Amino acid sequence: MNYGSAQVFTNELAIPPTLTGPNFTLTVNDTTHEFYTGVPSTTYGYSGMGYLGPTLIFTSGETVNFNLTNNTAGTNVTVHWHGFHLPAKWDGGPGNPIAPNGGTWFPSFEVMQNASTMWYHSHIHGLTAVQVGRGMAGLIIINDGVESSLDLPRTYGTDDIPIILQDKEFENNSLRDGVSE
Numbered sequence: 001m002n003y004g005s006a007q008v009f010t011n012e013l014a015i016p017p018t019l020t021g022p023n024f025t026l027t028v029n030d031t032t033h034e035f036y037t038g039v040p041s042t043t044y045g046y047s048g049m050g051y052l053g054p055t056l057i058f059t060s061g062e063t064v065n066f067n068l069t070n071n072t073a074g075t076n077v078t079v080h081w082h083g084f085h086l087p088a089k090w091d092g093g094p095g096n097p098i099a100p101n102g103g104t105w106f107p108s109f110e111v112m113q114n115a116s117t118m119w120y121h122s123h124i125h126g127l128t129a130v131q132v133g134r135g136m137a138g139l140i141i142i143n144d145g146v147e148s149s150l151d152l153p154r155t156y157g158t159d160d161i162p163i164i165l166q167d168k169e170f171e172n173n174s175l176r177d178g179v180s181e
């Protein structure tokens with residue numbers, strides 16, 4: 001049986017840290033990240049991370065509250081709760097921009113979903129692909145009583161592994177922006 005050729009990997013699988021609610025404070029920052037050792041790429045990260053953001057842990061039925069700050073030097077961002085059932089004013093779509101250089105946004109909503117893996121990301125008109133590709137995204141894990149009663153592996157980062165897949169284009173080992181939205 002052919003299992004394919006052996007590949008050599010150089011980067012350890014990154015496991016984002018977790019934040020547990022119901023109150024969350026997140027900043028988004030201009031930063032850099034070395035996808036290839038020794039070659040920093042211009043990226044975005046949340047709350048001190050060089051790329052992407054922490055995994056947020058929600059409990060179904062609770063109200064979650066956010067203190068969000070845009071510390072980038074020159075770009076509007078949003079924080080969109082992908083796929084969530086919530087009031088439009090807290091959706092974080094293109095109509096809810098947060099200004100750069102310290103602009104803030106304080107959404108608050110009830111978690112109406114059952115147990116699931118969700119995600120958040122910037123959703124600025126015309127720049128969503130660039131901002132998400134450079135790091136403005138993170139996971140959300142929603143727990144509920146049904147899921148927690150099941151006999152499943154649930155030690156985050158050990159046997160419950162968060163995986164984020166993104167396509168990437170590099171030039172001289174430095175990240176290039178995608179061209180699509």
Ligand SMILES: [Cu+2]
Nearest residue numbers: 080082083121
């Ligand atoms: Cu989305």
